[in-house]
Amino acid sequence: MGIDHESLVAFAKTFGLIYLVVMFLISVAYAFWPSKKGEFDRAARSVLDDEEGPCR
Amino acid sequence: MISNLTVETRQAALATLGLCAFVGLLMAVAGAGEAFGAHGAIVLLASLGLFLAVLRQLDEPEPPVSRLRSYYDDPIKVGIILAMVWAAVGMFFGLWVAYLLAWPDLTFDTPWASFGRLRPAHTTAVIFGFGGSALIATSFHVMQRTSRARLAGEFSPWFVLIGYQLFVILAVTGYLMGINQSKEYAEAEWYADIWLVIVWVTYFVLYIRTLARRNEPHIYVANWYYMAFILIVAVLHIFNNIAVPVSWGGSQSYILWSGVQDAMMQWWYGHNAVAFFLTAGFLGMLYYYLPKRAERPIYSYRLSILSFWGIVFFYVWAGSHHLHYTALPHWVQTLGMTFSVMLLVPSWATAANALLTLNGAWHKVRDDATLRFMMVAAIFYGLTTFEGSFLAIRGVNALSHYTDWTVGHVHAGALGWNAILIFGAVYAAVPVIWRRERMWSNRLIEWHFWLAVMGTVVYVFAMWNSGILQGLMWRTYTDAGTLQYSFIDSLLAMNPYYIARAVGGTMFFVGTLLGILNIWMTIRQAPEAHLAVDHPTSPDGETGERSVPAE
Numbered sequence: 001m002g003i004d005h006e007s008l009v010a011f012a013k014t015f016g017l018i019y020l021v022v023m024f025l026i027s028v029a030y031a032f033w034p035s036k037k038g039e040f041d042r043a044a045r046s047v048l049d050d051e052e053g054p055c056r
Numbered sequence: 057m058i059s060n061l062t063v064e065t066r067q068a069a070l071a072t073l074g075l076c077a078f079v080g081l082l083m084a085v086a087g088a089g090e091a092f093g094a095h096g097a098i099v100l101l102a103s104l105g106l107f108l109a110v111l112r113q114l115d116e117p118e119p120p121v122s123r124l125r126s127y128y129d130d131p132i133k134v135g136i137i138l139a140m141v142w143a144a145v146g147m148f149f150g151l152w153v154a155y156l157l158a159w160p161d162l163t164f165d166t167p168w169a170s171f172g173r174l175r176p177a178h179t180t181a182v183i184f185g186f187g188g189s190a191l192i193a194t195s196f197h198v199m200q201r202t203s204r205a206r207l208a209g210e211f212s213p214w215f216v217l218i219g220y221q222l223f224v225i226l227a228v229t230g231y232l233m234g235i236n237q238s239k240e241y242a243e244a245e246w247y248a249d250i251w252l253v254i255v256w257v258t259y260f261v262l263y264i265r266t267l268a269r270r271n272e273p274h275i276y277v278a279n280w281y282y283m284a285f286i287l288i289v290a291v292l293h294i295f296n297n298i299a300v301p302v303s304w305g306g307s308q309s310y311i312l313w314s315g316v317q318d319a320m321m322q323w324w325y326g327h328n329a330v331a332f333f334l335t336a337g338f339l340g341m342l343y344y345y346l347p348k349r350a351e352r353p354i355y356s357y358r359l360s361i362l363s364f365w366g367i368v369f370f371y372v373w374a375g376s377h378h379l380h381y382t383a384l385p386h387w388v389q390t391l392g393m394t395f396s397v398m399l400l401v402p403s404w405a406t407a408a409n410a411l412l413t414l415n416g417a418w419h420k421v422r423d424d425a426t427l428r429f430m431m432v433a434a435i436f437y438g439l440t441t442f443e444g445s446f447l448a449i450r451g452v453n454a455l456s457h458y459t460d461w462t463v464g465h466v467h468a469g470a471l472g473w474n475a476i477l478i479f480g481a482v483y484a485a486v487p488v489i490w491r492r493e494r495m496w497s498n499r500l501i502e503w504h505f506w507l508a509v510m511g512t513v514v515y516v517f518a519m520w521n522s523g524i525l526q527g528l529m530w531r532t533y534t535d536a537g538t539l540q541y542s543f544i545d546s547l548l549a550m551n552p553y554y555i556a557r558a559v560g561g562t563m564f565f566v567g568t569l570l571g572i573l574n575i576w577m578t579i580r581q582a583p584e585a586h587l588a589v590d591h592p593t594s595p596d597g598e599t600g601e602r603s604v605p606a607e
Contacts, residue, residue, distance in 0.1 A: 005385070009387060012391070020369065023365065023369055024365075027361070027362055027365035027366075028362065030361065031358040031359075031361040031362045032358055036358075039273070039274055040274075040357040040358055040361075041353075041357065042274070043272075043274040043276055043277070043357060044347070044353035044354050044357040045353045046202070046272060046274075046276060047201070047202060047276060047278075047344060047347055047348055047353075048347065048348065048351060048352075048353065050201040050202065050204060
């Protein structure tokens with residue numbers, strides 16, 4: 001069986017939808033996971049003093 | 057700068073440059089009398105010039121080991137200067153093209169000064185010369201600071217920076233000589249493309265190796281954007297440029313793809329050059345320099361992560377909106393259109409995140425033109441992404457496609473977002489990298505700011521008017537069912553807007569020259585700053601061993 005136009009469309013409409021929704025859910029879960037808050041807050045502040053730095 | 061390299065690195069540089077000079081010689085001989093041979097001569101002379109510069113300092117003493125405890129900023133300095141040189145060169149070509157469109161006699165009857173050759177020279181010099189050099193230089197800055205680690209290696213940063221310059225020089229000079237593979241934003245021929253792959257893979261490896269040595273537990277989000285930029289541009293570049301050269305001694309090649317597949321590949325590449333070169337990489341710049349300059353952490357770090365995944369996963373599907381009403385299957389066009397509209401969500405989330413970061417720092421925006429550059433860039437990012445989603449809709453595209461509206465849209469992005477963000481980032485980075493208290497003249501930055509913003513506004517409004525007028529004239533029918541206006545009618549109607557566009561471009565160009573003057577004077581004359589410590593360290597305070605490259 002060759003890859004024809006119809007089967008490509010069917011693949012895009014099923015798998016394409018599923019994998020984008022799953023990607024979205026994983027991204028949301030990672031970004032908003034409650035225990036990650038501290039790590040992200042720290043990372044956001046980390047750029048503010050990188051020149052003279054925490055090394056003092 | 058060469059004497060800051062170890063003797064071993066200097067020897068590696070000599071070997072590499074010698075090899076490049078040899079390849080250049082072969083190219084010059086094989087293509088003697090043709091443009092390919094001229095490119096060989098360029099490769100040969102550039103390699104030999106650098107070879108002699110390194111050779112003259114080969115016997116200088118080794119640099120002190122203590123240098124390994126500080127950031128490696130020499131390549132960043134050279135990168136920033138090269139970016140500004142390309143800005144002047146590329147915008148000069150752009151101005152020339154703008155005046156040429158208003159006054160078509162400016163080609164002086166020479167082939168190299170025709171629109172078809174000057175235009176790719178302009179786009180390549182500004183996007184890849186100016187934008188690309190600025191991306192490489194700022195990424196070296198950002199990856200070191202956010203990782204609190206020195207660049208991994210002393211040779212590869214130079215290889216990436218200088219090698220990339222060679223690619224852009226080959227591209228721009230090639231277009232003027234008539235070498236062009238007729239792919240928009242990828243006009244360079246096969247040998248330049250292969251060279252860019254080598255440079256780009258080295259860039260990616262350098263980035264990964266520097267991150268691997270980081271003294272921070274979390275990889276800051278700016279690095280994610282830079283990494284996406286490097287990785288996806290590599291993939292795009294390779295697939296879009298798979299070509300078979302006609303001979304090893306000539307510039308011509310045939311692309312592997314044909315017909316509508318080639319068009320699809322071209323715009324998958326073309327739109328993602330916008331998405332990853334001009335968006336993802338520049339968002340990396342924004343996420344570092346904006347919070348840093350405003351002295352406030354990004355408004356929502358979590359939102360920045362979510363928008364990252366949104367942008368990288370939506371953008372790769374959007375390219376087919378360039379091919380509405382073509383032989384491309386209808387559903388593929390609709391797919392591209394849908395993803396382009398969806399893209400508005402992560403794009404505006406990003407723009408809002410940047411602007412909300414400034415909440416509470418608006419007095420700084422008022423007083424500090426450098427920060428104001430970044431704020432205006434974020435606003436233009438929001439405007440341009442909205443316009444882009446809108447133009448991707450089939451019905452709107454029917455009016456806008458092939459008109460100056462597209463040109464206006466591109467320049468709202470390229471001037472208002474990319475160039476203005478680079479200027480903000482450069483004004484923020486130059487005093488830090490050259491250890492100066494501040495830029496030489498704040499008044500010049502103010503002048504540059506207003507010239508750049510007003511120039512962009514004049515340009516974009518001129519092209520909006522011209523484009524919509526042009527689109528409407530092309531689709532106006534008489535009662536008899538014939539076209540009301542001839543093509544030349546629409547050309548004459550556009551002429552005043554073309555003159556306005558050239559005026560806007562001139563303002564922008566003058567601002568850029570003021571910026572170059574200011575940077576030059578800062579390097580030469582501004583008072584030195586004494587930063588207390590400038591070492592890569594661990595967050596706990598003691599100097600981290602992982603930050604120091606192995607001897």
